Amino acid sequence: MQAVVPVRRIPPEVFGPTLRAARAAVGLGLREAARAIGIHSSYLSALEAGRRCPSRTVAEQIAAALAVDEDTRVVLFSAAVAGVGRDHPARTGADAWT
Numbered sequence: 001m002q003a004v005v006p007v008r009r010i011p012p013e014v015f016g017p018t019l020r021a022a023r024a025a026v027g028l029g030l031r032e033a034a035r036a037i038g039i040h041s042s043y044l045s046a047l048e049a050g051r052r053c054p055s056r057t058v059a060e061q062i063a064a065a066l067a068v069d070e071d072t073r074v075v076l077f078s079a080a081v082a083g084v085g086r087d088h089p090a091r092t093g094a095d096a097w098t
Contacts, residue, residue: 009053011079016050018075022066023048036065056080 023033023044030048034041038061046052054062059080063073 009079009081011047011050011053012075013050014075015053015079016048018072019062020048022062022068022072026066028066033066037061038065053079053081056082 023030026033028036030044031041034044037044037058039058043052047054054076056077059076062068063076066072068076
C-alpha cells in the first residue's frame with residue numbers, strides 16, 4: 001500500500017491578520033490565547049503568520065475561546081481543513097491526545 005501524503009493547504013491571506021486581530025480584541029497575549037484555545041503557542045504563531053491551516057476542531061476551539069463574531073468565524077472556517085490534525089481518523093477517541 002502506498003502512503004498518501006496530503007498537500008499542505010495555504011490559508012487565505014486574511015486568515016492570519018484576522019486571527020491576530022481577534023486575539024488582540026480580547027486582550028490576550030500569544031501564550032495566554034494558546035492556553036485558552038488548547039493549542040501550543042508556536043502553533044498559534046504559525047497560524048497567525050499564515051504558515052498553517054487549522055483543523056476544523058481547532059477552528060472551533062479558536063472561535064469559542066476568542067468569542068469571535070460571525071464574520072471572523074467565516075474567515076476561520078474558510079481556512080480550516082477536515083480530516084487532519086485532531087480531526088484525523090486515526091486520532092479519535094478520548095485517549096488520542098494523552
